[in-house]
Structures are given as C-alpha cells and as structure tokens.
Amino acid sequence: MNRKQLIELIKRKRSYLCVGLDSDITKIPNHLLDNDDPVFEFNKQIIKATIDFTVAYKPNLAFYEARGMQGILSLHKTMQFLDQFSNECFTIADAKRGDIGNTSTQYATAFFDKKASGFNFDAVTVAPYMGEDSVSPFLKFEEKWVIILALTSNKGASDFQLNTDVNNQRLFEDVLKTSSQWGSPENTMYVVGATRAEMLSEVRSIVPDHFLLVPGVGAQGGSLEEVARFGLNDDCGILVNASRSIIFASNQPDFTQKATDEAATMQKQMEATLREKGII
Amino acid sequence: MNRKQLIELIKRKRSYLCVGLDSDITKIPNHLLDNDDPVFEFNKQIIKATIDFTVAYKPNLAFYEARGMQGILSLHKTMQFLDQFSNECFTIADAKRGDIGNTSTQYATAFFDKKASGFNFDAVTVAPYMGEDSVSPFLKFEEKWVIILALTSNKGASDFQLNTDVNNQRLFEDVLKTSSQWGSPENTMYVVGATRAEMLSEVRSIVPDHFLLVPGVGAQGGSLEEVARFGLNDDCGILVNASRSIIFASNQPDFTQKATDEAATMQKQMEATLREKGII
Numbered sequence: 001m002n003r004k005q006l007i008e009l010i011k012r013k014r015s016y017l018c019v020g021l022d023s024d025i026t027k028i029p030n031h032l033l034d035n036d037d038p039v040f041e042f043n044k045q046i047i048k049a050t051i052d053f054t055v056a057y058k059p060n061l062a063f064y065e066a067r068g069m070q071g072i073l074s075l076h077k078t079m080q081f082l083d084q085f086s087n088e089c090f091t092i093a094d095a096k097r098g099d100i101g102n103t104s105t106q107y108a109t110a111f112f113d114k115k116a117s118g119f120n121f122d123a124v125t126v127a128p129y130m131g132e133d134s135v136s137p138f139l140k141f142e143e144k145w146v147i148i149l150a151l152t153s154n155k156g157a158s159d160f161q162l163n164t165d166v167n168n169q170r171l172f173e174d175v176l177k178t179s180s181q182w183g184s185p186e187n188t189m190y191v192v193g194a195t196r197a198e199m200l201s202e203v204r205s206i207v208p209d210h211f212l213l214v215p216g217v218g219a220q221g222g223s224l225e226e227v228a229r230f231g232l233n234d235d236c237g238i239l240v241n242a243s244r245s246i247i248f249a250s251n252q253p254d255f256t257q258k259a260t261d262e263a264a265t266m267q268k269q270m271e272a273t274l275r276e277k278g279i280i
Numbered sequence: 281m282n283r284k285q286l287i288e289l290i291k292r293k294r295s296y297l298c299v300g301l302d303s304d305i306t307k308i309p310n311h312l313l314d315n316d317d318p319v320f321e322f323n324k325q326i327i328k329a330t331i332d333f334t335v336a337y338k339p340n341l342a343f344y345e346a347r348g349m350q351g352i353l354s355l356h357k358t359m360q361f362l363d364q365f366s367n368e369c370f371t372i373a374d375a376k377r378g379d380i381g382n383t384s385t386q387y388a389t390a391f392f393d394k395k396a397s398g399f400n401f402d403a404v405t406v407a408p409y410m411g412e413d414s415v416s417p418f419l420k421f422e423e424k425w426v427i428i429l430a431l432t433s434n435k436g437a438s439d440f441q442l443n444t445d446v447n448n449q450r451l452f453e454d455v456l457k458t459s460s461q462w463g464s465p466e467n468t469m470y471v472v473g474a475t476r477a478e479m480l481s482e483v484r485s486i487v488p489d490h491f492l493l494v495p496g497v498g499a500q501g502g503s504l505e506e507v508a509r510f511g512l513n514d515d516c517g518i519l520v521n522a523s524r525s526i527i528f529a530s531n532q533p534d535f536t537q538k539a540t541d542e543a544a545t546m547q548k549q550m551e552a553t554l555r556e557k558g559i560i
Contacts (some may be wrong), residue, residue: 022383060388062379068397070350098407099342099376100434103302117348127378127407129429131436142456142546149409154380156411164446171440172449225527 001090001122003186003235004144006211009055009090011280014271017263018056018092020215020243021046021078022063039067039074044081049256051085053267056114056239058092058213076118083120090215090239092147092213093121098130104137112141118174121270123147125213127193128175133180134263138162139183146188148179150203152191153216171194185209194222200230212238217266224266228273236279242266281370281402282423282465283466283515286491288369289335290516292559294551297543298336298372298493300523301326301358302343306382309531316464319347319354324361325522328525329536331365331545338493356398363400372427373401378410384417387543403427405471405493408455412462413476413547420462426468428459430483431471434495456486465489469471472511474520492518497546504546508553516559522546 001009010016013105021043028042035041047057059078081151085112095146099109107124123145138146149160151172161172169177175192183253185207192203197214212231216222217240226239230239244260248260274280281289289297301323308322313319327337328411339358344351362371377387394400403425404540406415417425418525431452441452449457456470465487472483483492492511496502497520504520511518522542529538554560 006540017306017417024386051311060379060386062377062390064389066382066386066393066396068390068399069352069356071397072349076349081404094379095375096379096407096410099343099374100432101338103340103342106304106340106346110342110345110348117347117351119348127376127409129407129409129440130376130432130434131439131441133434133436135436152380152410154382154410154413156413156415159411160451160454161411163443163454166444166448168446171443174440174443184371269323 004052006055006090007189007235011087012265013053013055014274015053015267016236016239016270016278017054017266018239019050019054019246019263020056020094020241021057021059021247022206023059023247024063025067027251029253033279037074037077039071040077042172043074043078045256046121046259047082047085049050049259050246050263051088053263054089056090056092057082058094058241061093061095079119081120084226090120090123093119093124095178096125096127098127098134100130101133101137102211104134106142106206108138112144125217127148128179135179135180139187143256144187146183146212148175148188148190150190151192151196151199153220153222157193159194173202173206176203180207180210187212191215195220196229197226197230198223199236200227204233206233208233212239213241214238215241218242224269228270232273232277234279236274240270258261285514286370288489289368293333293335293547294554294560295333295335296550297334297546297549298338298519298521299326299330299526299543300374300495300521301337301339301527302381302523303339303527304343304349307528309532309533309535311533315355317357319351320357322526323354323358323476324475326539327362327365329539330526330543331368333543334369335372338374340523341373341375359399361429363540370402372397373404373421376405376407376429378407380410380412381413383415388415388418388421392424405429408459415459416462419467424467424542427493428465428468428470430456430470431457431472431476431479432476432550433500433502436533437473437476453482453486455512456483460487460490462477469493471495474507475504477506477510478509482512485512488513493494493521494518495521498522504549508550512557512559513555514559516554520546
C-alpha cells in the first residue's frame with residue numbers, strides 16, 4: 001500500500017488506529033483453547049471485531065516466534081486471512097530487525113516477498129543501530145515501508161536514545177535527520193512512543209511529512225489527545241497503536257464485543273481530532 | 281553452556297572459530313537441491329565437515345526466515361541435529377532482536393526455551409537501541425547468553441555507533457559501559473567487527489573480561505592476526521566468526537572438503553595465537 005492509498009484509507013475510515021496483535025496464548029480467552037489453532041482463531045475474531053474502526057494491524061513477531069513452528073503457522077494463517085482486507089488495512093510486521101546489507105535483504109524478503117516467504121506485509125519495524133546499509137535493502141521494495149525506531153515508549157529509551165552528542169543533538173534526533181535522507185516520506189515511517197508525547201512536536205519539526213507509528217497508548221499509559229495534538233500533520237501522518245487495551249479488553253466469551261467497544265471508542269476520538277484538524 | 285564450559289571447549293579444541301550458517305539456498309551446491317530439505321542437508325554436511333575445528337555455530341535467522349515456513353523448518357532440523365554435539369559446540373541465534381520488556385521476554389522464550397519453541401540456543405544477538413529493559417529479559421535464563429551489538433563490521437556502523445557525545449565518548453563505548461552493568465561476563469558478550477580490529481583494544485579497555493563475538497573475518501576483509509592481537513584476553517575471550525569463506529568455499533561436490541580445509545586453516549592459526557598468549 002502506498003502513501004496516497006494509506007491517507008485515503010484513514011479518511012474513509014475516519015481513523016488512524018493500529019491494532020497490535022500481541023496475541024499471547026496465555027492471555028487469550030480460555031474457551032478458544034479447544035480450537036486447532038487458538039491464536040489464529042483469536043486473531044480472526046479480533047480482526048472481524050475491529051476492522052471497521054482500524055486502518056492497520058501489527059502482529060508482534062515475538063509472540064508468534066515464542067511458540068516455535070506452531071506460532072509461525074498461526075501468523076501465516078492470520079496474514080492469509082487479512083489478505084481479503086488488503087484494501088481495508090495496512091499491515092505491519094513488528095519485528096525490530098536490522099543487520100548488515102546482505103542479511104537485511106533476506107529480512108526484507110522474509111516480510112515483503114510473498115513468493116519466497118509467504119508473507120506480504122506492507123511494512124516492517126527496523127532498529128537503526130547498524131546504520132544505512134541495514135535499512136536501505138528494505139527500501140528497494142516498491143510500495144513497501146520501513147518503520148525505523150526513533151524514540152521508543154519503554155523506560156530503556158532513556159539509556160541511549162536521549163544521549164546528547166557534541167552538537168547538542170540527541171541520538172533520536174540524529175537518527176531522524178540522518179535516516180530521513182535514506183528514503184522518503186513515501187517509504188519511511190518512525191516509531192515515536194506516546195509515553196513521550198511532548199517530544200512529538202520536536203520529532204515533527206525534524207520530519208514534518210513522515211508518518212509516525214505511535215505505540216504506548218492504552219496499557220502503557222500514553223494519552224491519545226496529546227498524541228493527536230503534537231503528532232498530527234496535514235495528511236494525518238500518524239498511526240496510533242493499541243494492543244493489550246483492545247485485544248485483551250476481556251478474556252471472557254464477550255472479548256470480541258469488548259474489543260469492538262474499545263476500538264470504536266478510540267475511532268470516535270480519532271474522528272474528532274481529524275475533524276478538528278480539518279483533515280476530514 | 282556456561283562460561284567455564286565454553287573456555288574448556290576452546291582449550292580442548294584449540295580453536296575459537298565460530299561458523300556462521302548463513303545458508304542461502306541460492307548459493308549452496310546444485311547437487312543438493314534434489315534433497316527434500318536442501319538447506320538442512322547442506323548444514324548437516326557443513327557441520328560434520330567443520331565440527332573438529334569449530335567451537336560455535338551461528339545460524340543467521342534472516343536466511344531461514346526468507347524462505348518462510350520451509351526455512352524455519354530447516355533451522356529446527358539443523359538445531360535438532362546439533363543437539364548431539366551439545367558438549368562440543370556453543371550455538372548462537374544471530375537474530376538481532378530487542379523490544380520492550382514483555383516482548384523481549386517472548387523473544388528469549390523463542391530462542392532459549394525448548395519446551396515452548398523447540399529452540400535451545402546458548403546465545404542470541406540483540407540490538408541495544410531500546411536500552412536495558414529490552415536486554416534484561418534474556419539475562420533471566422540460566423546458562424544462556426545475550427550478545428549485544430557494540431561496534432559492527434558494516435559501513436553503516438559509522439552512522440551512529442561512532443557518534444561522539446558531550447563527554448567525548450562514542451556511542452559504542454557508552455553501550456559497552458552501560459550495558460556491562462546489566463549482566464556480567466558470565467552471560468553477556470559483545471559484537472565487535474573485525475573490520476575495525478584496531479578498535480578492539482579500546483573495547484578491551486572497557487570490557488576486559490567479556491567474550492567478544494567478532495564477525496567480518498574472511499569475506500568482509502578483517503584480519504585474524506589483528507583480531508587475536510587486540511582481542512584475546514587471558515581466557516581467550518573471543519569467538520571469531522567466518523561464514524561465507526567457509527560454507528561457500530566451493531559450490532561443487534567438494535564443498536565439504538573445502539569447508540574442512542578452510543576451518544582447519546583458521547583453527548591452526550588460532551591454535552598458534554592461543555599458544556603464543558599462553559592460554560594452551
């Protein structure tokens with residue numbers, strides 16, 4: 001999906017909600033455990049329950065890899081199920097990959113090249129520590145996106161990302177400035193945590209046009225209002241992720257209804273912010 | 281495998297060679313392609329051909345993920361095959377993972393918890409960008425190791441890793457100093473590229489006791505002599521990785537013999553440096 005299509009999708013659904021499929025098998029409703037593939041069944045029901053309010057789905061690879069072959073199979077089935085909604089949602093492999101050039105080419109193949117790997121994600125998250133040649137192989141795939149970690153939502157973000165260099169610039173600022181030259185707003189997004197919403201305006205001053213993927217709203221405590229205030233640009237320019245607060249809103253048979261309610265509530269707030277900003 | 285066992289293994293085999301299983305299906309000998317699982321067959325033959333000279337094997341996850349379910353299956357079979365050599369080699373998942381705490385716990389499960397995932401690696405490579413809580417979940421597993429990227433062997437290493445901060449300290453130095461407090465030399469190693477061998481002495485001054493995983497010898501141009509001169513400590517303290525120069529030494533039916541020859545040549549050089557240093 002290209003940038004124009006993504007923006008149209010956001011306007012059509014009046015939402016910039018991304019649902020994180022951190023589908024931990026120990027947290028899904030008990031009654032699903034009798035299924036052949038409980039995680040796939042859970043994902044399928046969550047997707048059906050939220051698709052009207054959601055523009056992106058973001059499976060977190062770790063939760064699938066932790067279950068070995070069975071987990072990877074659940075992810076393949078989930079992505080095959082999502083294929084029917086390919087015009088209705090953007091898909092993100094939250095994988096935090098990144099390696100030397102020839103290896104990053106293989107990772108790009110793993111997530112983007114359906115013929116080779118079975119996966120056809122629109123985007124993949126990448127750590128910037130290894131620099132340009134670890135990111136650029138992902139940018140060679142047309143209408144695919146790399147989402148580079150800039151300022152993350154966790155406590156450890158302050159260990160290195162806020163380091164100030166000799167030019168009085170913090171590491172995440174350098175990552176934004178340097179890496180925004182590798183690609184363009186047509187194929188590059190950034191992860192900026194909602195738990196540091198006040199920093200979104202600093203981020204916006206460096207990358208005014210890029211989409212930002214904003215985790216940390218919901219279970220991690222970030223505020224949607226603040227994210228919208230500081231993060232929105234004229235094209236919307238943000239995808240706000242919520243995982244646990246939606247997918248684990250209930251662990252009872254009513255989990256789909258609760259997930260719908262949570263997603264609908266967020267969509268309503270998002271619609272209001274999009275109207276306020278004059279985007280829709 | 282714990283540190284004491286690893287050091288004993290190095291002394292017994294008179295080698296600190298790590299063989300990187302970057303087993304690209306487009307580069308393995310043609311005559312293997314008739315096998316049900318050509319990559320597994322290739323790995324099996326490479327392992328048999330090199331085990332006498334090798335203390336560690338390091339599958340590069342990207343090359344398996346790029347082939348989808350089939351590739352992951354090849355990796356599982358390879359690790360099951362390596363099980364019989366569990367006292368004869370250390371195993372490293374070269375995966376460059378790292379995410380917020382609850383997600384890193386899942387990645388640790390994916391690589392270390394055989395019951396959950398089928399994998400039982402000794403170590404996994406991790407990117408430090410997200411800080412302490414992205415690394416510490418891996419350290420909770422006994423006799424398992426995290427190998428943190430410090431100074432990598434690729435061109436992009438200079439994009440951020442060499443950034444100088446307000447204290448005139450480069451990012452990789454800060455990563456070494458800060459992260460060495462999270463664990464200990466019993467469960468933490470660092471990636472330091474052989475293409476920057478002269479910097480190994482700087483690395484050694486910060487982490488004198490930690491093991492270093494040194495890629496970049498061979499196809500990437502690093503020199504084994506320089507790595508040994510600057511990197512060895514009294515316990516050896518280095519694992520030198522070679523991938524393509526050994527596993528793709530030939531793409532003909534003689535590939536096992538050529539791999540043996542390459543590994544044996546490196547082991548001989550390593551034995552000489554270990555004797556010189558008085559380690560064996």
